[in-house]
Amino acid sequence: MIYLDHAAATPVSQKVLQAMKPYFTDDFFNPSAAYLPAKKVAADYETAKGTIAHAIGAKANDLVITGGATEANNLAFTALETELKLHSGPHRSLPSPRGSRAISRAAALRNTPSWSVNSVLYLETEHDSIRAVAQKYSGIAIKVLPNGLVDLKDLKSKITDETILISMSLVNNEIGTIQPLAEVSALVKNIRIDRLKRGIETPIYLHSDASQALNLLDINVARLGVDMMTLNAAKIYGPKGVGALYVSHDVKLQPISVGGGQEQGLRSGTENVPGVIGFAEAVCEAKEHLNGNRKKYANFKKILLSELENYELINKKHSLDNFVVLCYNGIDAERLIYLLEEQNIYVATGAACAASKGKKSHVLKAIGLSDSQIAGSLRLTLGETNSEEQIHEAARIINSVVSSEKERLRNG
């Protein structure tokens, strides 16, 4: 099997599985229990959180562990609920006397909260989990350039005094584009200074979903200037069902689930100890092999681009080394997937979740591809399961499958 869909899912590494095992069977205690073995489990859990946090230049307390990246993304957007609470409670009048407020008076008078259209800005190429939650808060999309990077002009034009949250993935999950977050955060910082000067209290936060980034980019939240960042164990050879949200001290969130008060009250429920231990081990492995892996995947990509024939490369620049997005114009990529599968090669057309619903990729559309180009696009994402031999083999088989498909179309 040649698996080229590491952006959709990664296997749990042997080291991660070994690290998790004792916490399933021997150190299974409830971290909230009063006796020593349980307190040891609680301490190991905190240490693991610290390891994950340290990898992005943060501390254990800055992280809220969640049931995955989607939940972390949803949690990030509760910053808007905090604003809603602040400005619609019985003790505060609305609009605030000191400045512009993001929640419309009309919305406050209805019971279903509604938002000024500029409260939330998100990149049009975001993953479904951001798009869905952004739309819940009436968010509007920021355009990207044909190279996949954020259109900073469009972003600037859409930021108003009502804007509370900007959400922009560090690495796009379909084409691997790495966004210039530091540039965006510098812009956000200037807006903060300007609002302060003008007595406008509405905060503005930058959130970034870094699910795809942690094992190939050296991430530091302070350097990037993000206020919140989503992490995902399942994309970096850790277990499914575990994610985390980095939250800076300035941001106040609302819990999605209430209960026992775990995770500083932001995410109640008995801690998924094995999951977090595995997440931490996956982070360690990612950091250890960061440079080696980047070189390896850059080399794999080079091999593919030189040995593959008659393709158009979609993600030419600004992209993570393990993303290779190819277009075979005039060919149905869905058919290619099945033909490649018969040869034990597994690739994707768009995001996995989008793929299963037969939707056209909104990302490829956003960067300006035609319907026919989109229909002919394959996403190859390289990873730990691949060897150099596999890459040569994959190039050979893809060439052969594509050319026989072209032959079939000519004769059909």
Added chain:
Amino acid sequence: MIYLDHAAATPVSQKVLQAMKPYFTDDFFNPSAAYLPAKKVAADYETAKGTIAHAIGAKANDLVITGGATEANNLAFTALETELKLHSGPHRSLPSPRGSRAISRAAALRNTPSWSVNSVLYLETEHDSIRAVAQKYSGIAIKVLPNGLVDLKDLKSKITDETILISMSLVNNEIGTIQPLAEVSALVKNIRIDRLKRGIETPIYLHSDASQALNLLDINVARLGVDMMTLNAAKIYGPKGVGALYVSHDVKLQPISVGGGQEQGLRSGTENVPGVIGFAEAVCEAKEHLNGNRKKYANFKKILLSELENYELINKKHSLDNFVVLCYNGIDAERLIYLLEEQNIYVATGAACAASKGKKSHVLKAIGLSDSQIAGSLRLTLGETNSEEQIHEAARIINSVVSSEKERLRNG
């Protein structure tokens, strides 16, 4: 080690771990991906959901898989959000012309939703995750009798035309009381008929947290008459971080997290495949050994009650066989925990989450225990890790620790 705190956490059984393993490493594919190995994973996931559902007389589609019981409990309460949406949107006036509505007009005019005090009723002995979410919806507590059972008179007196949700655990997590859910659901059914007659549209639902019940009670949602039921893998020798909410077709919920649309849109995010596979295996084991385990724990309890000295049994009746709650009046149970720990015996004073915060048990208070009785109460919960020898040994050591503690107090 003699572990007598199985209500706080259970180890993952070897069979469960073996069942999960291939889904970490080999069958790791994203269930949403288009190729066959991923579709096989998706099918295995659905089969596992079916196994869990079947154990309570339901179908795979009736379950929403969550990140644990707390999240499932929170999700159940979104039935109230549905009501809020129905009766405060732009297309509906409020209050409804056809009958009494649960959401106050005053609340609808504020932006933070608030609820009639009778919208939510919950048992005063509920777990923190129910109490916290019930309080979020201004819920009021129903009294229990000194034997721990629901005070049906108090329940009846608190149900009004505004009541939308009644939440009552099948088995209490501190004293193991089994509630007469079928009796409560019969009452709910009568209320529905009466509301229908009087043209009152407000629905009324019965939710039950069955986290502690699945491995010792034969549960059937139709027989119990519940509309929603919370299940928990971590309490039945399955993995932490996985739970489920059974939802009958009549109930409409709102997603806590939005995104890719997994779990019928009620719980987005890549499925925790190994977790659900493990959950299903744990359910199978529980069902297989149900009768054997009940006999075993009934015998263990009998041994404890005959060999222990000078205790008062708190949960005399209506309690799950593996719960033994003892009171040593005048002795500090917190101290007993530490003294027993030195002898490698691990027990609890109250719920694990409450224990770590040094709060007095609200459950023991609700059944009428004095502060001194509460302070002297130990919770022993028996489980798979215990042998008959361990139970004899535990009785001997507890007797010895208690009597030397009494001696110390006499001489102190």
